[in-house]
Amino acid sequence: MSAETMAALTPLRGLWRTSGHVLDGSGRRTAEITGTDEYELMTGGQWLIHRVDVLVGGARTVALELIGDPGEDGTFAMRAFDGSGAYDEMRLSVADGGVLHLAGEGVRSTLRVDRDAMEALWERDDGVRWVPWMEMRFDRIR
Structure with a gap:
Protein backbone atom coordinates (compact mmCIF):
# COMPACT_ATOMS: atom_id res chain seq x y z
CA MET A 1 0.00 0.00 0.00
CA SER A 2 1.32 3.45 -0.83
CA ALA A 3 1.64 6.38 1.54
CA GLU A 4 -0.61 8.25 -0.89
CA THR A 5 -3.41 5.74 -0.27
CA MET A 6 -3.24 6.21 3.50
CA ALA A 7 -2.98 10.00 3.06
CA ALA A 8 -6.74 10.04 2.41
CA LEU A 9 -7.17 9.29 6.14
CA THR A 10 -4.80 12.03 7.36
CA PRO A 11 -7.64 14.40 8.40
CA LEU A 12 -8.68 11.86 11.06
CA ARG A 13 -5.28 11.84 12.77
CA GLY A 14 -5.20 13.42 16.21
CA LEU A 15 -6.99 13.42 19.55
CA TRP A 16 -10.69 14.32 19.56
CA ARG A 17 -13.16 15.21 22.32
CA THR A 18 -16.20 13.04 21.65
CA SER A 19 -19.79 14.02 22.42
CA GLY A 20 -23.17 12.92 21.22
CA HIS A 21 -26.29 10.90 21.91
CA VAL A 22 -27.76 7.49 21.34
CA LEU A 23 -31.12 7.82 19.58
CA ASP A 24 -34.23 5.68 19.65
CA GLY A 25 -35.98 4.65 16.42
CA SER A 26 -37.87 7.94 16.40
CA GLY A 27 -34.72 10.02 16.70
CA ARG A 28 -35.22 10.93 20.38
CA ARG A 29 -32.10 11.15 22.53
CA THR A 30 -31.89 8.27 25.01
CA ALA A 31 -28.30 8.35 26.32
CA GLU A 32 -25.40 10.80 26.33
CA ILE A 33 -21.99 9.92 24.87
CA THR A 34 -18.80 11.64 26.12
CA GLN A 46 0.08 0.72 6.71
CA TRP A 47 -2.61 1.08 9.40
CA LEU A 48 -4.39 3.88 11.19
CA ILE A 49 -4.91 3.02 14.87
CA HIS A 50 -8.20 4.27 16.35
CA ARG A 51 -8.58 4.25 20.14
CA VAL A 52 -12.01 4.85 21.68
CA ASP A 53 -12.62 5.67 25.36
CA VAL A 54 -16.17 6.88 25.93
CA LEU A 55 -19.05 6.79 28.37
CA VAL A 56 -22.35 5.78 26.81
CA GLY A 57 -25.16 6.54 29.24
CA GLY A 58 -22.59 6.33 32.03
CA ALA A 59 -21.19 2.92 30.97
CA ARG A 60 -17.57 2.93 29.84
CA THR A 61 -16.72 1.59 26.38
CA VAL A 62 -13.10 1.09 25.36
CA ALA A 63 -12.23 -0.08 21.85
CA LEU A 64 -9.29 -0.43 19.49
CA GLU A 65 -9.76 -0.30 15.75
CA LEU A 66 -7.33 -0.78 12.87
CA ILE A 67 -8.08 0.97 9.59
CA GLY A 68 -6.21 0.10 6.39
CA ASP A 69 -5.87 -2.80 3.97
CA PRO A 70 -7.53 -1.01 1.02
CA GLY A 71 -9.53 -3.24 -1.28
CA GLU A 72 -9.65 -3.19 -5.05
CA ASP A 73 -12.84 -1.12 -4.74
CA GLY A 74 -10.89 1.64 -2.94
CA THR A 75 -12.52 1.07 0.46
CA PHE A 76 -10.55 0.54 3.66
CA ALA A 77 -11.07 -2.30 6.13
CA MET A 78 -12.05 -1.27 9.66
CA ARG A 79 -11.47 -3.99 12.26
CA ALA A 80 -12.64 -3.10 15.77
CA PHE A 81 -12.20 -4.87 19.09
CA ASP A 82 -13.79 -3.76 22.36
CA GLY A 83 -13.23 -4.44 26.05
CA SER A 84 -16.06 -6.99 26.19
CA GLY A 85 -14.31 -9.21 23.64
CA ALA A 86 -16.58 -8.22 20.74
CA TYR A 87 -15.14 -7.93 17.22
CA ASP A 88 -16.66 -6.03 14.31
CA GLU A 89 -15.66 -5.27 10.75
CA MET A 90 -16.79 -2.44 8.50
CA ARG A 91 -15.65 -0.76 5.29
CA LEU A 92 -14.74 2.92 4.94
CA SER A 93 -14.93 4.85 1.68
CA VAL A 94 -13.58 8.34 1.09
CA ALA A 95 -15.75 10.83 -0.80
CA ASP A 96 -15.08 14.42 -1.85
CA GLY A 97 -15.26 17.33 0.56
CA GLY A 98 -14.06 15.59 3.72
CA VAL A 99 -16.87 13.03 3.74
CA LEU A 100 -16.30 9.45 4.83
CA HIS A 101 -18.86 6.66 4.51
CA LEU A 102 -18.71 3.72 6.90
CA ALA A 103 -20.74 0.55 6.43
CA GLY A 104 -20.99 -2.73 8.30
CA GLU A 105 -23.52 -5.44 8.93
CA GLY A 106 -26.70 -3.60 9.89
CA VAL A 107 -24.98 -0.23 10.51
CA ARG A 108 -23.77 2.71 8.47
CA SER A 109 -22.53 6.24 9.05
CA GLU A 123 -27.93 4.57 11.41
CA ARG A 124 -28.93 0.97 12.04
CA ASP A 125 -31.10 -1.38 10.04
CA ASP A 126 -34.20 -2.29 12.05
CA GLY A 127 -35.12 -5.00 9.55
CA VAL A 128 -37.45 -2.73 7.60
CA ARG A 129 -35.58 0.55 7.17
CA TRP A 130 -32.56 2.53 8.29
CA VAL A 131 -33.25 4.39 11.55
CA PRO A 132 -31.14 6.95 13.44
CA TRP A 133 -28.89 5.34 16.05
CA MET A 134 -26.26 7.87 17.19
CA GLU A 135 -25.46 11.50 16.50
CA MET A 136 -21.84 12.34 17.24
CA ARG A 137 -19.54 15.35 17.32
CA PHE A 138 -15.76 15.32 17.63
CA ASP A 139 -13.77 18.46 18.48
CA ARG A 140 -10.03 18.42 17.90
CA ILE A 141 -7.90 18.57 21.05
CA ARG A 142 -4.62 18.17 19.15
Whole structure:
Protein backbone atom coordinates (compact mmCIF):
# COMPACT_ATOMS: atom_id res chain seq x y z
CA MET A 1 0.00 0.00 0.00
CA SER A 2 1.32 3.45 -0.83
CA ALA A 3 1.64 6.38 1.54
CA GLU A 4 -0.61 8.25 -0.89
CA THR A 5 -3.41 5.74 -0.27
CA MET A 6 -3.24 6.21 3.50
CA ALA A 7 -2.98 10.00 3.06
CA ALA A 8 -6.74 10.04 2.41
CA LEU A 9 -7.17 9.29 6.14
CA THR A 10 -4.80 12.03 7.36
CA PRO A 11 -7.64 14.40 8.40
CA LEU A 12 -8.68 11.86 11.06
CA ARG A 13 -5.28 11.84 12.77
CA GLY A 14 -5.20 13.42 16.21
CA LEU A 15 -6.99 13.42 19.55
CA TRP A 16 -10.69 14.32 19.56
CA ARG A 17 -13.16 15.21 22.32
CA THR A 18 -16.20 13.04 21.65
CA SER A 19 -19.79 14.02 22.42
CA GLY A 20 -23.17 12.92 21.22
CA HIS A 21 -26.29 10.90 21.91
CA VAL A 22 -27.76 7.49 21.34
CA LEU A 23 -31.12 7.82 19.58
CA ASP A 24 -34.23 5.68 19.65
CA GLY A 25 -35.98 4.65 16.42
CA SER A 26 -37.87 7.94 16.40
CA GLY A 27 -34.72 10.02 16.70
CA ARG A 28 -35.22 10.93 20.38
CA ARG A 29 -32.10 11.15 22.53
CA THR A 30 -31.89 8.27 25.01
CA ALA A 31 -28.30 8.35 26.32
CA GLU A 32 -25.40 10.80 26.33
CA ILE A 33 -21.99 9.92 24.87
CA THR A 34 -18.80 11.64 26.12
CA GLY A 35 -15.11 10.81 25.96
CA THR A 36 -12.24 10.75 23.49
CA ASP A 37 -11.29 9.22 20.15
CA GLU A 38 -7.70 9.15 18.97
CA TYR A 39 -6.31 8.28 15.54
CA GLU A 40 -2.60 7.73 14.86
CA LEU A 41 -0.64 6.22 12.03
CA MET A 42 1.06 2.96 13.03
CA THR A 43 4.81 2.73 12.47
CA GLY A 44 5.29 1.58 8.89
CA GLY A 45 2.34 3.65 7.64
CA GLN A 46 0.08 0.72 6.71
CA TRP A 47 -2.61 1.08 9.40
CA LEU A 48 -4.39 3.88 11.19
CA ILE A 49 -4.91 3.02 14.87
CA HIS A 50 -8.20 4.27 16.35
CA ARG A 51 -8.58 4.25 20.14
CA VAL A 52 -12.01 4.85 21.68
CA ASP A 53 -12.62 5.67 25.36
CA VAL A 54 -16.17 6.88 25.93
CA LEU A 55 -19.05 6.79 28.37
CA VAL A 56 -22.35 5.78 26.81
CA GLY A 57 -25.16 6.54 29.24
CA GLY A 58 -22.59 6.33 32.03
CA ALA A 59 -21.19 2.92 30.97
CA ARG A 60 -17.57 2.93 29.84
CA THR A 61 -16.72 1.59 26.38
CA VAL A 62 -13.10 1.09 25.36
CA ALA A 63 -12.23 -0.08 21.85
CA LEU A 64 -9.29 -0.43 19.49
CA GLU A 65 -9.76 -0.30 15.75
CA LEU A 66 -7.33 -0.78 12.87
CA ILE A 67 -8.08 0.97 9.59
CA GLY A 68 -6.21 0.10 6.39
CA ASP A 69 -5.87 -2.80 3.97
CA PRO A 70 -7.53 -1.01 1.02
CA GLY A 71 -9.53 -3.24 -1.28
CA GLU A 72 -9.65 -3.19 -5.05
CA ASP A 73 -12.84 -1.12 -4.74
CA GLY A 74 -10.89 1.64 -2.94
CA THR A 75 -12.52 1.07 0.46
CA PHE A 76 -10.55 0.54 3.66
CA ALA A 77 -11.07 -2.30 6.13
CA MET A 78 -12.05 -1.27 9.66
CA ARG A 79 -11.47 -3.99 12.26
CA ALA A 80 -12.64 -3.10 15.77
CA PHE A 81 -12.20 -4.87 19.09
CA ASP A 82 -13.79 -3.76 22.36
CA GLY A 83 -13.23 -4.44 26.05
CA SER A 84 -16.06 -6.99 26.19
CA GLY A 85 -14.31 -9.21 23.64
CA ALA A 86 -16.58 -8.22 20.74
CA TYR A 87 -15.14 -7.93 17.22
CA ASP A 88 -16.66 -6.03 14.31
CA GLU A 89 -15.66 -5.27 10.75
CA MET A 90 -16.79 -2.44 8.50
CA ARG A 91 -15.65 -0.76 5.29
CA LEU A 92 -14.74 2.92 4.94
CA SER A 93 -14.93 4.85 1.68
CA VAL A 94 -13.58 8.34 1.09
CA ALA A 95 -15.75 10.83 -0.80
CA ASP A 96 -15.08 14.42 -1.85
CA GLY A 97 -15.26 17.33 0.56
CA GLY A 98 -14.06 15.59 3.72
CA VAL A 99 -16.87 13.03 3.74
CA LEU A 100 -16.30 9.45 4.83
CA HIS A 101 -18.86 6.66 4.51
CA LEU A 102 -18.71 3.72 6.90
CA ALA A 103 -20.74 0.55 6.43
CA GLY A 104 -20.99 -2.73 8.30
CA GLU A 105 -23.52 -5.44 8.93
CA GLY A 106 -26.70 -3.60 9.89
CA VAL A 107 -24.98 -0.23 10.51
CA ARG A 108 -23.77 2.71 8.47
CA SER A 109 -22.53 6.24 9.05
CA THR A 110 -21.62 9.40 7.21
CA LEU A 111 -18.74 11.29 8.82
CA ARG A 112 -18.00 14.88 7.83
CA VAL A 113 -14.44 15.88 8.67
CA ASP A 114 -12.84 19.31 8.71
CA ARG A 115 -9.71 20.66 10.36
CA ASP A 116 -11.10 21.15 13.87
CA ALA A 117 -14.33 19.14 14.05
CA MET A 118 -16.10 16.07 12.76
CA GLU A 119 -19.80 15.18 12.79
CA ALA A 120 -21.36 11.78 12.25
CA LEU A 121 -24.84 10.34 12.02
CA TRP A 122 -24.97 6.60 12.62
CA GLU A 123 -27.93 4.57 11.41
CA ARG A 124 -28.93 0.97 12.04
CA ASP A 125 -31.10 -1.38 10.04
CA ASP A 126 -34.20 -2.29 12.05
CA GLY A 127 -35.12 -5.00 9.55
CA VAL A 128 -37.45 -2.73 7.60
CA ARG A 129 -35.58 0.55 7.17
CA TRP A 130 -32.56 2.53 8.29
CA VAL A 131 -33.25 4.39 11.55
CA PRO A 132 -31.14 6.95 13.44
CA TRP A 133 -28.89 5.34 16.05
CA MET A 134 -26.26 7.87 17.19
CA GLU A 135 -25.46 11.50 16.50
CA MET A 136 -21.84 12.34 17.24
CA ARG A 137 -19.54 15.35 17.32
CA PHE A 138 -15.76 15.32 17.63
CA ASP A 139 -13.77 18.46 18.48
CA ARG A 140 -10.03 18.42 17.90
CA ILE A 141 -7.90 18.57 21.05
CA ARG A 142 -4.62 18.17 19.15
